[in-house]
Amino acid sequence: MHSILAAAPAISVEGGRILGSVGAGGIATALTVVLIAGIREPKSGKAGPGGAGGGKKGRIRKKLTSDQAQWTGITAGTLYMTAGSIWTVGKNLSDAFASVFTNGGFGAAGLGAVSLILGSVLYFRELTPGKAAVTGIVAAGVWAQAGGIWGLPQALILTGAHAIGMI
Template identity: 35%
Template structure:
């Protein structure tokens, strides 16, 4: 996989950098750290509801997929378990990728979870399926990937 590294500089200020060299892997790392910190009770990053946990999971999983490599492997590994339960070849028949995306989204958002890590993991799993399912599911994933590519210069 080819990774392009660019420097984001403040306009009009020669030699000054806002973020320095930033790649999609850098955004994936930052998102992973923020998700972990928020789930562990950080006072700076508040993930204090199942909805926030699920959204952080979806965003983190999307960035991991966009970054590729080991990050994508992590997201796909997390996604493989619930996809095995809800996806093609499961005991529930073949709901299709759209049906699997719907099931994962409902599990992440519809139930009351005592531990916020559960909706976060289902959010990561759902983000992988969103990208595969396409259609309306892929719109949000595509938008996050486009924004991340603009921030990183397509890295």
């Protein structure tokens, strides 16, 4: 009786790319899908007059909480700026929001003040997941431009994504 020893093939992650070749644009797209799928209520499948009939209503398998939506929004907003192309809409939204406070209407206010405003809203208010996601996207752009301690989320997100080979 002979025994055969077969070795399993080694699993390797080429160049640290855990998810394969993704890129900032791919991650931005995927996170946008996560936000839309995780915060939008599905349309009900009404059939016939008055909604009677065999319509099947879709369900959300996992719904994002307010905190999950805001951090996913911050991550998505950071990657929107990194990806460029069509994703510059996130930066434009951040710039428009910041200009409301920095154009002189509120006195001498800089991006640090706008960062404090956004941080306060995200910390002290429990927004609906949709509003939390949009606020997170806006905050990502403002924080990245404000620099200082406000640049830490961007630095952590981009360093982490680069470390695992996503960008």
